[in-house]
Amino acid sequence: MDAGHTSKGYGTICIHYLQEKNRTLHEALARNTWIKDLDLLHPSFSAQLIIEFVQLWRTVQRVNLTPHIQDEICWKFNESGQFSTSSAYHAQFQGAMSTNFNQIIQSAWAPPKCKFFSWLAVQDRIWTADRLSARGWPHNPTCSLCRSCPETGNHLFVDCRFTRRIWAALSFWLGEPSLHPTN
Numbered sequence: 001m002d003a004g005h006t007s008k009g010y011g012t013i014c015i016h017y018l019q020e021k022n023r024t025l026h027e028a029l030a031r032n033t034w035i036k037d038l039d040l041l042h043p044s045f046s047a048q049l050i051i052e053f054v055q056l057w058r059t060v061q062r063v064n065l066t067p068h069i070q071d072e073i074c075w076k077f078n079e080s081g082q083f084s085t086s087s088a089y090h091a092q093f094q095g096a097m098s099t100n101f102n103q104i105i106q107s108a109w110a111p112p113k114c115k116f117f118s119w120l121a122v123q124d125r126i127w128t129a130d131r132l133s134a135r136g137w138p139h140n141p142t143c144s145l146c147r148s149c150p151e152t153g154n155h156l157f158v159d160c161r162f163t164r165r166i167w168a169a170l171s172f173w174l175g176e177p178s179l180h181p182t183n
């Protein structure tokens with residue numbers, strides 16, 4: 001599949017997981033060749049991507065090509081339609097929510113190693129089981145605290161029943177209702 005699909009808003013999923021990146025649109029659509037080109041065993045191919053893949057499949061079925069007209073490459077992340085590294089950089093942050101976590105971590109009193117750990121945690125870069133699994137590295141998939149849920153960064157810091165008790169205790173200790181897990 002060529003980069004022309006970026007104009008339909010689905011290029012990101014495809015281009016990352018395509019094993020053959022130089023097909024024309026016509027070649028990719030013929031007998032659903034683009035599906036055979038997908039690397040479904042890619043370590044980061046997630047359930048969410050499967051959902052997007054099915055949506056893309058439905059969309060592709062409605063594509064009608066006009067014979068004898070060349071594919072055009074269209075970059076959808078700026079108005080000119082031309083690729084630029086700055087637009088690619090800013091595209092990574094589309095849909096992201098800005099937070100002041102970095103500022104809070106920097107200004108808080110805490111040993112440097114705790115600040116560093118917090119900085120990794122807010123970026124979901126702690127080596128929890130889900131991230132180790134995505135890289136095919138040895139791991140215990142279950143949370144070591146509750147021993148019942150998959151271990152992810154979000155589970156460890158937010159959802160785990162033991163973590164929720166800590167947040168509740170902190171909320172009570174500091175008199176800060178917004179820290180309570182129900183809030």
Ligand SMILES: [Zn+2]
Binds near residue numbers: 143144146159
């Ligand atoms: Zn847990």
